[in-house]
Amino acid sequence: MSTATAAHGAAVEPAESPLTPESWGKLGMWIFLAGDAVGFGTLLAGYGAMRATSADWPNPGERLGITLTAFMTFLLICSSVTMVKALEWLSRGDKARAKMFLAFTALGGTIFVSMQAYEWTHLIHRGLHINGNPWGAALFGTSFFLVTGFHGLHVTAGVIYLLATIGVVSRRPDPMASYNFVEITGLYWHFVDLVWIMVFTFMYLL
Amino acid sequence: MAEHKHPNYMAIFWYLAVLTAAEIFIVLPQFRPENKLIVGTLLCIFAIWKAALVAMYFMHLKLETRTLALIALTPLTIATLLVFVLLPDGFAVAKKTSDEKKVAAPAAAQH
Numbered sequence: 330m331s332t333a334t335a336a337h338g339a340a341v342e343p344a345e346s347p348l349t350p351e352s353w354g355k356l357g358m359w360i361f362l363a364g365d366a367v368g369f370g371t372l373l374a375g376y377g378a379m380r381a382t383s384a385d386w387p388n389p390g391e392r393l394g395i396t397l398t399a400f401m402t403f404l405l406i407c408s409s410v411t412m413v414k415a416l417e418w419l420s421r422g423d424k425a426r427a428k429m430f431l432a433f434t435a436l437g438g439t440i441f442v443s444m445q446a447y448e449w450t451h452l453i454h455r456g457l458h459i460n461g462n463p464w465g466a467a468l469f470g471t472s473f474f475l476v477t478g479f480h481g482l483h484v485t486a487g488v489i490y491l492l493a494t495i496g497v498v499s500r501r502p503d504p505m506a507s508y509n510f511v512e513i514t515g516l517y518w519h520f521v522d523l524v525w526i527m528v529f530t531f532m533y534l535l
Numbered sequence: 536m537a538e539h540k541h542p543n544y545m546a547i548f549w550y551l552a553v554l555t556a557a558e559i560f561i562v563l564p565q566f567r568p569e570n571k572l573i574v575g576t577l578l579c580i581f582a583i584w585k586a587a588l589v590a591m592y593f594m595h596l597k598l599e600t601r602t603l604a605l606i607a608l609t610p611l612t613i614a615t616l617l618v619f620v621l622l623p624d625g626f627a628v629a630k631k632t633s634d635e636k637k638v639a640a641p642a643a644a645q646h
Contacts, residue, residue: 359606370614374621381625384632390562399559406551409593413544420541512595519593523586530582534562535575 351509358513362520369524372479373531376472387464395533401444402529408437409522412515419511424504428495434518435491438484445481473532480528483521490514542592554585
């Protein structure tokens with residue numbers, strides 16, 4: 330009986346496998362994101378430990394300013410919405426609108442990185458450097474540039490990824506043929522948004 | 536494959552916008568509670584709440600199989616454990632600082 334079941338099981342296995350060709354890519358992206366999340370989690374936990382053990386940690390809200398970053402947070406949430414809208418248009422078979430919303434998302438990301446560059450320049454002029462600052466613990470600047478820089482790198486990569494996705498949507502005649510690809514791009518983009526939510530709370534507000 | 540269910544994305548967007556506004560409201564100097572623990576706890580709750588909304592609705596975790604959610608929860612578990620591993624060091628420094636103050640205080644009083 331056992332051999333019969335095994336043989337039968339082997340025969341139907343492909344159909345019963347929870348992994349379809351579409352979900353392989355999705356699973357791959359999720360595993361990559363889980364690894365990336367451990368990276369960000371370690372950075373933030375390390376940041377917390379450095380701050381907790383420091384006697385003269387500057388007040389981030391006072392030194393970094395939250396007005397600009399609050400707007401950047403809002404912008405990133407908006408770009409997540411344009412990303413899901415792109416997917417929604419694609420599922421309705423409207424390739425042109427899907428591409429337009431993907432372009433909006435990439436634009437949102439570009440503005441975000443530009444504003445971050447502006448913020449960094451501004452803070453460097455005020456004396457915040459990677460190896461010290463006028464207000465207290467030197468690690469304040471180190472951790473700030475490391476964490477926001479690592480996130481900014483992710484946004485930059487995301488913009489390139491989005492532009493490549495627009496290319497893929499353009500090349501495939503059937504809108505549904507690129508649905509899975511766009512959904513996986515979306516996973517990455519929303520993850521970058523999710524990480525910023527954490528970074529904004531822990532590095533600026535707290 | 537043809538029919539894809541989509542959550543109400545605009546509702547999630549407003550939900551996230553309101554939570555962000557609430558976070559900023561808490562840290563405004565005129566409203567910021569004196570107790571640092573309260574501020575910290577509230578901000579952590581809001582951040583995790585927002586992250587969960589993004590993961591569940593924008594990243595479709597709510598519509599996916601449970602295995603994917605377990606993969607997503609792994610890094611959160613590891614990061615939380617890491618905080619607890621690093622926490623004792625923070626307590627040790629806090630205790631050392633307060634002990635030094637206790638020693639310094641009577642000395643200062645004699646002068």
